[in-house]
Amino acid sequence: MLPFREAFEWLDANLPGTLYLRDAQYGFTVLLTLHVVSMCLFFGLIIMMDLRLVGVANLGTRPAEIQQRLFPWQMFGFGLVCISGGLLFWSDPLRYQGKLYFWIKMGLMGLSGLNAMAIHFITHGSEAAWDSKAARVAGTVSLVLWAGVLVTGRLVAYEWLTYE
Ligand code: HEM
Known part of the structure; x- marks a missing residue:
């Protein structure tokens, strides 16, 4: 049995609109399509940043410039x-409460968030820090986690x- 069963039973019974989203002809499908399209935008931009960190691509552009341009769109x-x-x-x-893959996905997202904070602390000091070993490791970890x-x-x- 996975955790928080009772809390999820309460959510299932009390969240407004749950039945509508589940049963509407296009509700779930449209949301899943939006999820996939926005995920492509987000993950694609993360890859561009991470490949610079790892030292594989975008090497002709200053990292700070890449960061400045990509960050707002990544957040979007x-x-x-x-x-x-x-x-x-x-x-x-x-x-979803009963699905271990859902919990693993949430856990990996949490770890990715922590790694993103690590990247910020590694690189915010100087331009040279973007080409450090620590930055390369953090970029690789980011690619693997996402x-x-x-x-x-x-x-x-x-x-x-x-x-x-
Ligand atoms: C708060 C953040 C997120 C939540 C709550 C969430 C939740 C969900 C849910 C409920 C599904 C539907 C699963 C199903 O029944 O088939 C799903 C699908 C999916 N999500 Fe997320 N998700 C989040 C963020 C992300 C991120 C950041 C990524 C990847 C970068 C991602 C990748 C996917 C993929 C690949 C699918 C499967 C799409 C398909 O079936 O074709 N999700 N997500």
């Missing part, structure tokens, strides 16, 4: 991904590792 993409993902969750909280979010997000749709 992340906002859309959270809103669409949150609404998908809203459509059937009890279903790819993990992608894979586990996709696997949520199936019945593997699903518990009542």
